[in-house]
Amino acid sequence: MKFPPHLLDEIKARLPCSTVVGRYVQLKKAGREYRGLSPFQAEKTPSFYVNDQKGAWFDFSANKNGDIFKFLQEKLGISFFEAVEQLAREAGVDLPKPDQRTIADEKKVRDLHEVVELTCRFYEDELKLSGGEACRAYIKKRGFLPETVKEFRLGYAPATKTALIAHLKGKGVSVEMMIEAGVVRQDEDKPPRDYFVGRLMIPMQDRTGRVLGFSARALSADQIPKYLNTAECEIFHKGHMLYNQHRAMKHAHSSGTVVAVEGHLDVVAAWQAGFLPVVGVMGTAITERHMDMLWYMAPEPVIFLDGDKAGKLAAERLVTNALPKLRPGNSFTFAFPTSGKDADEVVQAGGREALVAEIGKGVPLVDILWRRETDAAKIDTPERRAALEKRFDDLIETIGNLAVRKAYRTAIRSRLSSLFWQASRPQGGEKRMDKPTISAALDAMESAKERLLLGLAVEYPELIDRYGDRLTNVRITKPHLDAFRNELLRLAWSDKPDLSAIGDAFAPALREVHGEEEKDEAGHVIRPRGHAVRVMLPLLRYSPSPVYGGQVFEHTLTSLEIAAAEAEIAEESSGQIDEATERRIMALIADLRERRSANDELLKSLTEDGRNLRMAIGEN
Structure with a gap:
């Protein structure tokens, strides 16, 4: 109206x-x-x-x-x-009275809701009777407690084909209304029969808790399909449903997160285990309506998909469908159980703590996009690198929001730049591979960041004092670079700071991260001091301001800190998780989200400054 x-x-x-x-x-x-x-x-x-x-x-x-x-x-x-x-x-404002047609339509919808509610109560009662013994045994096998069964209104559709029809007729419901409500079917030239027969009944409720339809789980292997849903009708639309939304909503709003799993019984298992902001989608296809409903509950919902091939393909499809709808602050995180299990199996094996641990390993949408496009990509020729770049450009162009589109373009171009650079040069004196692989290039990226960080510290010694505490605490994975970092800090904080006093024991590390001056036999300089760091950051060849160098140092340092925090979350999530640890993990995840966003903005600024510098010196 x-x-x-x-x-x-x-x-x-x-x-x-x-x-x-x-x-x-x-x-x-x-x-x-x-x-x-x-x-x-x-x-x-x-x-x-x-x-x-x-x-x-x-x-x-x-x-x-x-x-x-x-x-x-x-x-x-x-x-x-x-x-x-x-x-x-x-x-105290009087609303206009609806016309007769509107009144009739609204009455019909109310009647359909009443039919579905009567049907739900019937299934609940049937579960308690002798005919529901096999269904009760299945529920017990799944580990669901009586209070859980009552909360989720689980029921049983009798094996006879007209039990529901007889029951609803006794309540004064016409067969026509039963058919319109999707609980009875009538095939051509055949008498009406119950739509659901011999199945575990799972009511589908809207966000107010009102029952709209059902998903029915088979109880034997010969029942096909495994799950049978209410047919599309005036009050039930599969693509508009999020199972358990009405229960999860307040917990999602209070916690700032919501997790979407594939199966309805996965939701029940997670809820019973104490993980409350959880909803289910009907199958692996997440519609645009689902996206809006999930974003209504939390800004970055976690999509928890089965760790099998189908789950990963579903994630990749969702990435393509989600790109046009992304907006500042709204995206998705993806979690795949490392064991290939579904959410219910994770809960059965390790309870709520195991589920929280798997969720903590989730990766952002941009990473799924990156992996999908680069995992099988060959980048050993300029044409192939250009093709990969164009695929990303075409996908990014589908993003509707200008700010998000710019952020993705900056982030992907940065990754591609690092990827192509790593793939095109030998690592550690090794012979260059004829066919560089994506995984080899990615493995080298963290080590390259550590070398760049320390090379910039040598190039701009004042940064050591400015970022002393953070430089002290950041994780350096290579032992010889870790020792070199400590030597830089020792010299910078001594009574007479002088990096030229770096001991001979650290000369190899200095050559690796910064590069000493090299001369030929005639005494001519063939490589100037700092040539190694200039290979890693070519813009240094044009003598940018120390401010620019400091910003690159800040971005690199933050990137390493983010990587360390991600490793910390993964480690803490791998063991027993109490409430205090869970709060700490969730706080770390929230902090990471903010730091990633700020670091991406800094990278965007650095990219623009670098472009302006190249233009100023006449380089395209």
């Missing part, structure tokens, strides 16, 4: 935005606005604002905004019509 604009304006005029929002958010006056903590995700610093003059609210942490109607829709999970009805009653 449509409402005239003047009526909506009248409701908003009588109910200030701060009054409606203030029932759910503790607001404090801040100038001409009100400020409070986001009601949609956890935060410590208020980023939620209400402006009564504009009649609007703005949640900068959750990237949401709207008027009083939109607020109730988002907060309570109700429809626009329901929000208008509720606020109109509060404001």
